[in-house]
Amino acid sequence: MKEQIVCKTSDVQPGEIKESYFGKQNIVVCRTPDGEFYAFMNQCIHQGARLEKGLICGATTSNSKPGSYDYCHKGEILRCPWHGREFDIKNEGRMLAAPEKKLAHFQVRVEDENVIVYK
Template structure:
């Protein structure tokens, strides 16, 4: 099953919107690399990820006590416990091989963003 969930104009880089698809709440996220669709539930304890934020991640610098911000628009933070997920691959930033988000296939047809019930197997649709 496939369904149009939004248009490209609905979603700028770093944006996230909630939609219903196949009877389930999903989120559509966009980074500079592409568009992604996930089940709107954190795998940890079921928080609605749509209530979270997309941002970046702090990283250490060469100076003790100083950090920089990287990967802006690619990290989804759960609103309950602050777990972070890389939207470009759905993985938990601390343990990428565990606690992956349930991801759906996306394709772009003209300006339409189409989601499929087929589980995602490859990288995101290019924005």
Template sequence: MVEQAVCKISDVEPGEMISTSFGSQEIVVCRTPDGRFYAFLNKCLHQGAPLDKGIMCGTSMEQSAPGKYHYGRKGEILRCPWHGREFDITNEGRMLANPTKKLPSFKVRVEEEEVIVYK
């Protein structure tokens, strides 16, 4: 198993992300509003856009009535900066539009003040 401390907890605000390195790979470390950490390769599946230049956001949810949508899951969706592909960071980085596709991910744990990524 390869593991590395990639940042401190305080480096990533809830609902935000940062880019960093894991070995020779550029990764993006995301933190949900409730404080959970996730890490993914910093490259969109579509055309390789740097995901850290995108945003952590929410997404349109199911209709409550015809033509009525609501916004939800704020801080759990990583949106690509180039073409708006959306990835659910809490579900293995799966693409919302096509859940059979997912971002390459890394395991994460927190020890004291450090965010540790491992594979």
């Protein structure tokens, strides 16, 4: 099993994205509002945009009624900077519009103040 320290916990605040490397692979480390860390390839599966230039946001539910929006998953959606594709951080980076598609993701654990990515 390959593993590597990619950053310190203090380098990524809840709701932030940080670019890093896992070996030679360019990745993004995302931290959700609950303090959990996730790591994905730094490339949108649509047309290859660098996801570190995107943002972490939320989404509206399909239960929203016309003229109103129910906001959910605040801080759990990674949005591509080019075309707005949205990926569920907590669900293996699955695309909201097409859940069968997902970002390449990595396992993450925290030891002391180190964020460690492994595969």
